[in-house]
Amino acid sequence: MLSRKDAKKVVRREFRILIVDDVVEVCTSIEGFLASEGYDAESAHTLDEAWDRLNNSFYHVLILDINLRGDEQPENDDGLQLLRKLDHKGLLSATQVIMYSDRGSLERYREAFGKFHVEDFLEKVRNTPADLVTAIKKIAKEKAQINLSLNTRWPKDLNPLQVVVNLNIAGTRVKDHSSLQEQLATELDDLLCRLFYKSASVLLKPLSSGQSGSAVMLATPFFKKTGAGQAVVVKFGDHSQINQEWQNFKEFVQLYLGGNRSTNVIDLRRSLHLGGIVYSLLGSASDQVESFRSFYARADVRKIKIALQRLFQETCKQWYANRGVLQLLDLTHEYAQQRLGLSTGRLERAISEGLKGVHGKRELYFDALSTKRAFTSPVVDLRTQEYLASTYECSTHGDLNGDNILIDQDAHAWLIDFSLTGPGHILRDFAELDGAIRFQFLKPEEATLEERLVMEDVLAVPQHFSEVNKLPEKLETENAALAKAYETTLYLRKLAQQTVSSNPTDEIREYNVALYYYSLNALRFYSWPQIQRQHALLSASILFDLIN
Amino acid sequence: MKKTFEGKRIFMIDLQESWCEAAASLLAQRNYLVKTSNAYSYSEPTCYVEGEAPDVVILSCGSVERGERQLVRKIIAHKRHLIVLCAVLAREESRRLFLAGAQDVAHKPFSCSSLLTIVGNSLAGQEIKDCFRERMLRK
Numbered sequence: 001m002l003s004r005k006d007a008k009k010v011v012r013r014e015f016r017i018l019i020v021d022d023v024v025e026v027c028t029s030i031e032g033f034l035a036s037e038g039y040d041a042e043s044a045h046t047l048d049e050a051w052d053r054l055n056n057s058f059y060h061v062l063i064l065d066i067n068l069r070g071d072e073q074p075e076n077d078d079g080l081q082l083l084r085k086l087d088h089k090g091l092l093s094a095t096q097v098i099m100y101s102d103r104g105s106l107e108r109y110r111e112a113f114g115k116f117h118v119e120d121f122l123e124k125v126r127n128t129p130a131d132l133v134t135a136i137k138k139i140a141k142e143k144a145q146i147n148l149s150l151n152t153r154w155p156k157d158l159n160p161l162q163v164v165v166n167l168n169i170a171g172t173r174v175k176d177h178s179s180l181q182e183q184l185a186t187e188l189d190d191l192l193c194r195l196f197y198k199s200a201s202v203l204l205k206p207l208s209s210g211q212s213g214s215a216v217m218l219a220t221p222f223f224k225k226t227g228a229g230q231a232v233v234v235k236f237g238d239h240s241q242i243n244q245e246w247q248n249f250k251e252f253v254q255l256y257l258g259g260n261r262s263t264n265v266i267d268l269r270r271s272l273h274l275g276g277i278v279y280s281l282l283g284s285a286s287d288q289v290e291s292f293r294s295f296y297a298r299a300d301v302r303k304i305k306i307a308l309q310r311l312f313q314e315t316c317k318q319w320y321a322n323r324g325v326l327q328l329l330d331l332t333h334e335y336a337q338q339r340l341g342l343s344t345g346r347l348e349r350a351i352s353e354g355l356k357g358v359h360g361k362r363e364l365y366f367d368a369l370s371t372k373r374a375f376t377s378p379v380v381d382l383r384t385q386e387y388l389a390s391t392y393e394c395s396t397h398g399d400l401n402g403d404n405i406l407i408d409q410d411a412h413a414w415l416i417d418f419s420l421t422g423p424g425h426i427l428r429d430f431a432e433l434d435g436a437i438r439f440q441f442l443k444p445e446e447a448t449l450e451e452r453l454v455m456e457d458v459l460a461v462p463q464h465f466s467e468v469n470k471l472p473e474k475l476e477t478e479n480a481a482l483a484k485a486y487e488t489t490l491y492l493r494k495l496a497q498q499t500v501s502s503n504p505t506d507e508i509r510e511y512n513v514a515l516y517y518y519s520l521n522a523l524r525f526y527s528w529p530q531i532q533r534q535h536a537l538l539s540a541s542i543l544f545d546l547i548n
Numbered sequence: 549m550k551k552t553f554e555g556k557r558i559f560m561i562d563l564q565e566s567w568c569e570a571a572a573s574l575l576a577q578r579n580y581l582v583k584t585s586n587a588y589s590y591s592e593p594t595c596y597v598e599g600e601a602p603d604v605v606i607l608s609c610g611s612v613e614r615g616e617r618q619l620v621r622k623i624i625a626h627k628r629h630l631i632v633l634c635a636v637l638a639r640e641e642s643r644r645l646f647l648a649g650a651q652d653v654a655h656k657p658f659s660c661s662s663l664l665t666i667v668g669n670s671l672a673g674q675e676i677k678d679c680f681r682e683r684m685l686r687k
Contacts, residue, residue: 093680106642110654113646114673121643239680246679270680 013148013189015140016058017041020050020079021065021100026124030063030100033129039136047078051085058187058272059095060144061136062086066101066108080108083116090239092116094270096139100124100132119143145269150193151201158206160185168213169238169273187271191236194269195276200224204234208291208403213237216403216416218289219278231289232266233279233406233416241419242268242275248421252395256318261310261412281406281414288409293402295411296441301487303411308488311405311413312495316397316429320499323394323426331387331510334425335517339398342520347379350523355533364541366534368449378520378540387547389510391503392426400429401436430496431514437488439522439536444529446481452535455486460542465497465508509547516543553671554579559600561585561593561619562608567656571608574660575667590619597626604670608633608656612641617648624649631670633657 017034019027019041027043034041042059044050047068054062068078079101086092099112099121112118120135140146154160164184167174174181196202199221207216214237221229236242246268253263267278281289296304312320336342351358357367363374397404398420406414442452455475462468468490475486496511522528522536558580562568565586572582583602585593597605605628609616612634623630631652632645642653652670657663 087678090678090680093678104639106637106639106653106655109639109642109646110652113643114652114669120647123639126640243679268680275680 013193014040015060015144015148017061017063017136018050018053018059019043019063020068020082021045021063022068022070023065026065026129030129030132033133034136037133037137039133047082050082054082054086054091054095055272057183058190060146061139062095062097063100063132063136064097066099066103074103077103077108080111083112083118087116090243090270091272094272096144098122098132098135098139100127145197146190146194147197147199148193150196150199152189152192153201153203155205158204160188163206163215163217164188166213167215167237167274168241170240173213184273187274188236191269191271191274191276192234194271195234195267195278196221198223199229207233207289207406208293214241214417214419230280231284233263233281233289234276235279235416236274236276239270239273239275242270242277245277245417245419248418252319252421252423253415253418256322256395261315261414263414263416279414279416281408283412284408284414289406289414291403292405292407292413293436293441295407296402296437296488299411301484301491304484304488305491307407307411307413308492308495310411311415312430312499315413315415319395320426323392326390326392326503329389329391329393329425329510331389331425331513331517332382332385334428335514336382336385336520339420339424339428340517340521342382342517344379344382347520347523350526350533351377351379351537354523354526355537356530358534358537364537366449366538368531368534369453370450375538375541376545378516378537378544380544387509387513389425389507389513390505391510392500393423394426395421396424396426396428397421398424398428400432402433402441405433425510425514426500427496427511427514430492430499431511431518434489434492434496434515435518435522435536435539437492438485438539439519439532440528441488442481442485442532442535444531447479447485449531449534449538451477451479451482452531453538455482455489456535456539456542458486459489459493460546462508464506465500465511466506468493468497468508512543512547516540516547519543553668555581556604556671557581557583557600557602558604558606558667559583559585559593559596559602560606560608561590563587564608564610567608571606571663574663578664580667590615594619594622597623597628601626602628604629604631604651604667606631606633606667610634611636612645617644620645620648620650629670631666633666 017039019030021027022045031041044053064079066079067076069076097118099118102124104121104123109121112121119139122131161181164174164181165176174184201222203220205218207218214235216233216235218231219234220231223229249265262282264280264282265277266280269276359365362377364377365374397415399417404415404417406416458475471490475483477483519536519540523533558575560568560572560582563586568584568586572584575582585596605623607619607630629651632650633654633656635656637655645653651673652666654666657666
């Protein structure tokens, strides 16, 4: 890992300008004028060279000629082609463009201004490089909406280089000491200067860097005249993922989330690779919010229950209220194929190669268990499975893990990360969180597999959903962490039961099917400790027997 | 399939009554809801834009002078999409109009189809699919 001193070097800030003109002398002249005003600029002389630079680095301003092939091809419009390519890639929202050409015509003005929203179109014959500098200054001040003097305050043990590790950018996980890491650290700093362009400084605190390949931070902006602002949540990651998140937010969240604890989007920006979204947490009284995972670790069960109740019955109330009528849902299609993308081969490999101390094929035996109890292998040919249920469909979060729920000191709940939000099985979010609490929140050192099995056996008793209410309130155990996981899970299942209590079938099978698929999915989390994945396998096996 | 924009409200301003009516009846055939103004002063159209908030405003004129520039500023200030159609138009003037915030600036069209294309493109251009840019432009 690079030192803090090195990290500071990486984030040296400057207004980045690219000049694209086939005439070298024009570029040199503009570069000279810009240098005299304190701007550093780079030049490219062909379409390919410009495209290459724009794909490997980011620029705040692009100065673009239209004809990039000189007098030999007077009709050439490579510059406009470059604009079209940038537009197609969505990069015109990250770079402001000034056309600088002697090939202007009304039609070209219309295309450049009307379609691509260029900032200006200056004709070389009428405007000198000095005029160009004036236009750039205006953009830097008024249009670019960026504050390169932003004072970003990171926690002592954290810097942008560390934060970008593990981000998933276009399918590639960012590795430590890679060139992509260095580039993204610079981009992240630039992104923050864009997202907080009205602030003088911003204080950052990590909230989570999840499995989803994005990162979430709590940010408190400070303004020159008015001092500290309300803390907000910043999420950043691959720009297309952030874009999807915004689209889902508009469609499924903006109008529905309520209970005076709504999440709202207050800004959205992008750089070359990264997109960033700023959420305000409406109704939060302080900046003391934390992820549900860390809240769970330190809070008592009573407070956890309050948070869960508020999450499902206040924050997400409108989603469940708008669930429509009972319908026939193919849960296998929804979970195994559409949502989780499970495949038999990969699951078999996850058990045979990734799990130590588990033997057998059709029947599984666990070394960590003292009894020689045989468990049915839950991994079968998924293509032949078909679990249907008469149930409800409504908007769901789609990725309700412990990092996407934020809790404040008063146990009020907010949701973030809407990249998978959309219509789905009404119990989807309950089931996912259920699995996270039992497998993940219960830390490896907190309970043995034997103890975990006791909890699973008790939770598997109900034949009907309403029977969840008859389960013992407390597990007979001296293990406090296990008792906490059991009580929390039981309460969550009671909330799930209440949510579908109007369903006359009273079947718990639909919930068990959802749990079964999420348990199978957890087998693929290779970064989890062995015991947590073995627990997931045990759970999947018990559920498999129940639903068949 | 090409998207249609039936029912969109278009407000056309031209001091020349005959041109205004002809263009309006043409647009109405495509099921646009058209309202026209050929008042001698530009204050009446400003009030209409403020009160009715049409989807697109078309300012059609012979040339862009002081009065037209003022009107352009007022329409843009009300965050309406503006198309300026001009009989005589210098490039530098069109640049100024674009910089002021006009969505499109064109010569007065000679054919029905080109007028429909200009209006259709304007309405299509309002639907920005790039969310990052949408946010930037909205500011």
